Amino acid sequence: MPEIRQNEKISHRIEGPFFIIQLINPDNLNALEGEDYIYLGELLELADKNSDVYFTILQSSGRFFSSGADFKGIAKAQEDNGAKYASETSKWLSNFVARNVYVTDVFIKHSKVLVCCLNGPAIGLSAALVALCDIVYSMNDKVYLLYPFANLGLVTEGGTAISLPLKFGANTTYERLMFNKPFNYDIMTKSGFISKNFNMPSSNTEAFNAELLKELKGKVEGLYLPSCLGMKKLLKSNHIGSFNEINSMEVNESLKYWVDGEPLRRFSQLGSKQRKHRL
Numbered sequence: 140m141p142e143i144r145q146n147e148k149i150s151h152r153i154e155g156p157f158f159i160i161q162l163i164n165p166d167n168l169n170a171l172e173g174e175d176y177i178y179l180g181e182l183l184e185l186a187d188k189n190s191d192v193y194f195t196i197l198q199s200s201g202r203f204f205s206s207g208a209d210f211k212g213i214a215k216a217q218e219d220n221g222a223k224y225a226s227e228t229s230k231w232l233s234n235f236v237a238r239n240v241y242v243t244d245v246f247i248k249h250s251k252v253l254v255c256c257l258n259g260p261a262i263g264l265s266a267a268l269v270a271l272c273d274i275v276y277s278m279n280d281k282v283y284l285l286y287p288f289a290n291l292g293l294v295t296e297g298g299t300a301i302s303l304p305l306k307f308g309a310n311t312t313y314e315r316l317m318f319n320k321p322f323n324y325d326i327m328t329k330s331g332f333i334s335k336n337f338n339m340p341s342s343n344t345e346a347f348n349a350e351l352l353k354e355l356k357g358k359v360e361g362l363y364l365p366s367c368l369g370m371k372k373l374l375k376s377n378h379i380g381s382f383n384e385i386n387s388m389e390v391n392e393s394l395k396y397w398v399d400g401e402p403l404r405r406f407s408q409l410g411s412k413q414r415k416h417r418l
């Protein structure tokens with residue numbers, strides 16, 4: 140496997156045709172900083188380039204899949220006032236636009252089958268990445284996806300302006316996004332977003348990951364795996380143009396909000412527990 144630097148919040152390994160990426164920072168509910176999202180993108184690129192890999196599996200740990208962008212990381216970006224940025228626009232192009240557009244693009248164009256082992260809730264950009272996966276299995280019915288853009292002074296990101304209407308329907312998406320409500324288990328099963336619920340207790344993420352991987356190994360037995368990649372390429376071709384277009388539109392729209400400063404005020408309130416999401 141080509142060399143890649145280590146990241147203490149994200150591990151990876153290869154088992155047969157599976158490239159397994161695991162979020163391993165359960166103490167802060169697997170929140171990710173900008174550099175972590177970039178690392179995740181780099182791992183996907185590594186999986187993409189490896190001709191022995193056919194499936195990229197996203198696993199997590201603890202009670203949350205991921206609570207999204209780390210508010211401590213956002214505060215750090217705000218303090219990043221060094222002479223290197225000529226303006227607020229320049230600062231947020233670097234700290235938000237470039238990172239966000241990169242990780243979203245890597246997920247959109249990924250050629251291997253993306254499988255998400257959804258052990259618990261996912262929020263924000265992480266939930267956007269879950270919605271870019273091809274197959275999602277849930278650990279139990281406590282899972283949800285929350286896109287709290289309206290509560291944080293942001294707009295859709297990570298391709299959600301297209302992935303959510305496609306996967307859950309336009310009106311459900313409007314209602315959940317406008318009023319900052321989670322896409323709960325019922326919505327996810329009715330829409331076919333979740334392929335199987337493993338019905339395991341929330342305290343048992345490692346067992347869920349192991350059971351799911353065992354099942355996947357059984358499922359791929361005897362298959363001609365290049366066919367899977369060929370089909371993914373064709374299925375993806377239905378919407379790839381729209382995803383690319385929306386990725387660019389979303390970050391450019393969001394940039395105004397970051398420059399204006401509302402997301403920072405709200406992230407800081409979240410960090411000091413003055414602001415909460417309604418769940």
Ligand SMILES: CC/C=C/CC(=O)SCCNC(=O)CCNC(=O)[C@H](O)C(C)(C)COP(=O)(O)OP(=O)(O)OC[C@H]1O[C@@H](n2cnc3c(N)ncnc32)[C@H](O)[C@@H]1OP(=O)(O)O
Pocket residue numbers: 166167168170173206207208209210211235239262263264265287291296409415416
């Ligand atoms: C690049 C810019 C892109 C932005 C897009 C986004 O991703 S927006 C989404 C940002 N994330 C959030 O808004 C979620 C923030 N977290 C919460 O609202 C709550 O933590 C929760 C997820 C609803 C869970 O609440 P609960 O009461 O069950 O747990 P705690 O709040 O006590 O959390 C446990 C510890 O985890 C830390 N933590 C949770 N989320 C984050 C986060 N996003 N960033 C950093 N740290 C996080 C939390 O602070 C607790 O740590 P302690 O040290 O125990 O205080």
